Amino acid sequence: MSAVLISDPTLRDGSHAVRHQLTEEQMRGYMLIADAAGIPIVEVGHGNGLGASSLQLGESLVSDPDMIRLAAATLRRAKIGIHVIPGVATLHDLKSALDLGVHVVRVASHCTEADITKKHIEYVRSMGREAYGVLMMSHMAPVEALVQEAAKMQSYGAQGVILMDSAGVYLPRDVTERVRALAAALEIPVGFHAHNNLGHAVANSVAAVDAGASILDGTIRGFGAGAGNAQLEVLVAVLDKLGYATHIDVEKLLDGANLAEQTIIAKVPTINSTSVVSGLAGVFSGFAQPVERLSRKYNVSPHRVFLELGRRKIVAGQEDIIIEVVHEIAASTAH
Amino acid sequence: MSAVLISDPTLRDGSHAVRHQLTEEQMRGYMLIADAAGIPIVEVGHGNGLGASSLQLGESLVSDPDMIRLAAATLRRAKIGIHVIPGVATLHDLKSALDLGVHVVRVASHCTEADITKKHIEYVRSMGREAYGVLMMSHMAPVEALVQEAAKMQSYGAQGVILMDSAGVYLPRDVTERVRALAAALEIPVGFHAHNNLGHAVANSVAAVDAGASILDGTIRGFGAGAGNAQLEVLVAVLDKLGYATHIDVEKLLDGANLAEQTIIAKVPTINSTSVVSGLAGVFSGFAQPVERLSRKYNVSPHRVFLELGRRKIVAGQEDIIIEVVHEIAASTAH
Incomplete structure (x- = not known):
């Protein structure tokens, strides 16, 4: 064995x-x-x-x-x-x-x-x-x-x-x-x-x-x-x-x-659609919460945020970039 | 493709x-x-x-x-x-x-x-x-x-x-x-x-x-x-x-x-310990709810119930056997 x-x-x-x-x-x-x-x-x-x-x-x-x-x-x-x-x-x-x-x-x-x-x-x-x-x-x-x-x-x-x-x-x-x-x-x-x-x-x-x-x-x-x-x-x-x-x-x-x-577990993890997109985009799982929170706040699609973060190859420690990307997408869709 | x-x-x-x-x-x-x-x-x-x-x-x-x-x-x-x-x-x-x-x-x-x-x-x-x-x-x-x-x-x-x-x-x-x-x-x-x-x-x-x-x-x-x-x-x-x-x-x-x-989804399914035991025991997933409900009611271990159901090779349509097994286990542990 x-x-x-x-x-x-x-x-x-x-x-x-x-x-x-x-x-x-x-x-x-x-x-x-x-x-x-x-x-x-x-x-x-x-x-x-x-x-x-x-x-x-x-x-x-x-x-x-x-x-x-x-x-x-x-x-x-x-x-x-x-x-x-x-x-x-x-x-x-x-x-x-x-x-x-x-x-x-x-x-x-x-x-x-x-x-x-x-x-x-x-x-x-x-x-x-x-x-x-x-x-x-x-x-x-x-x-x-x-x-x-x-x-x-x-x-x-x-x-x-x-x-x-x-x-x-x-x-x-x-x-x-x-x-x-x-x-x-x-x-x-x-x-x-x-x-x-x-x-x-x-x-x-x-x-x-x-x-x-x-x-x-x-x-x-x-x-x-x-x-x-x-x-x-x-x-x-x-x-x-x-x-x-x-x-x-x-x-x-x-x-x-x-x-x-x-x-200890407030909510047992399940796979939501954001998780799938983050997996497909290759973005750090730890970013799911801030991405979802900020996407809701600025009314942008979390899917788009994740795909853009994936393109920028963001890694842990670069949380600032999430806000930047959310702002950019919010601005681009405001017109 | x-x-x-x-x-x-x-x-x-x-x-x-x-x-x-x-x-x-x-x-x-x-x-x-x-x-x-x-x-x-x-x-x-x-x-x-x-x-x-x-x-x-x-x-x-x-x-x-x-x-x-x-x-x-x-x-x-x-x-x-x-x-x-x-x-x-x-x-x-x-x-x-x-x-x-x-x-x-x-x-x-x-x-x-x-x-x-x-x-x-x-x-x-x-x-x-x-x-x-x-x-x-x-x-x-x-x-x-x-x-x-x-x-x-x-x-x-x-x-x-x-x-x-x-x-x-x-x-x-x-x-x-x-x-x-x-x-x-x-x-x-x-x-x-x-x-x-x-x-x-x-x-x-x-x-x-x-x-x-x-x-x-x-x-x-x-x-x-x-x-x-x-x-x-x-x-x-x-x-x-x-x-x-x-x-x-x-x-x-x-x-x-x-x-x-x-x-439509009251609760997204997650894998609880009963699910694992039912999978290991080879018992129909549809039995999870009645087994958990009856095990709680008669204060017996759902693990034991599932393992016994697995041994009896219970299949869909034999829901009666769940009650029978729960009763037997409850009786055997009452002494």
Whole structure:
């Protein structure tokens, strides 16, 4: 039985869905659920990663250090993971996080900018903690470029590289091609992080492990921005059915999912038409809420906004451009 | 470009989700949406098919003949389809439906009982209308048996055979194997009808056309019992992206889906833990509501009920067994 390491960003990526307003009580409750079911890694921190709480990206109700402290006090078996984008998180933020007990650090960059992860990966390894590289918005680079960027992360000391389908663009054939290429080129494990814009988050995750990946991300009930992530309890049940070993208790996870739905999930993600357009356009899922809000406010078609954002190849951190595009479309249709 | 014929059972299979209580106004609104987007076939009638409105299966707010009349008066381009289970619908019901203007008849049986479709298929063909065979709960028979049953339907005059994954059990590899076998053995088109219990409804539908199917079913926002069906607008967008020709206007369909969500869908289906267990157990999706309701009433675990129903190989029409199983489990845990 092939083993798959599950990392659970429910409290991190999921927090996009509630604009980073999860309370300590909600987070503690979910940590207990995940820990009891045997989830190996629980990610914490702001939706956009360590140090991202800000006016522009959204302020967290609970600070990153407080979330890490809570995780350290609550989790008995699961490791504490964080998502770190160099430039958003400083080495000083990272040092504090490690001091508070973080075990696993995902150092992430846009898919063509692995260079920026070097210092952070090396620092984490020098401190004796686990470091993984993450290539975000991976559909924006050709396969050969992804392989080169992943190889850089490996050379910095990353113990695995995770491909993120940040915009939920991929279909299984896309995942298979990319994971196969990475698995063939790297000596470290390959991982995959899905979004559900085109209804394929779970299927793409399965395609990833079938193609040689051994790390998968999923959130409970798919909790996340827009169409959400790979639905963790469905993914684990399917992996179990297919004979992959996750060492997670499926029944406990399914029961825990019911409880989590009542306690942390204001609305279980569904695929609305905007999600589909954002997936077709290849735009970051985290932009669904601001695009829908601003489109409503200025009475423009969110479809047009997404397609234009896709043409401009907008990436996380460029939220200003949404307002710009909405204004331009509103002006062009006012005549 | 390979062509895929889309049949839309939103108003038929979807009505399970609202216990067959859609109003004429709601149905007319959705028919206009589907027709404007270019959906080729719109299915109408009770969720369990023509003539199923009853105390046991649930009484429709609008009768089958009234729904067909409404469709005939409303649809300008789409054909009117109905789902017919011989025994539930008599030949007399069928004659009335054809008289009212039905174009396409799906004659359905449990996957091992194609024999019962003979008279109905022959009658529909003798009246010059389109007849398809449908194998429900297709996971309950081995591949060779499915091929034999489908071949019978072909011999009766069926112009295509649709495999239903009524319990949402399949993963893409299962679909590929079955569709390939059918496509190789039959001279008529093969179709596939998915449910989303394991998060694979859209991916399985794509796997079906990749394996040679040319007819797919989907409902708007996945509207249907339990975890719902293949989400129609996502499916059509994905087929379009992959280069399959559906002759449906994707943007109109996405806009129409927003409207449909507001007007006919009380709650967009999501995958809850019961859906997953029902998918793992191989139990008909239409049973999710009664199982949850009765499990709550008698304070038993719906997981246990589903697993027991799976062991007993319960099929549609055996709703009595749910109550029996719930009572037995309640009694066994009362000590």
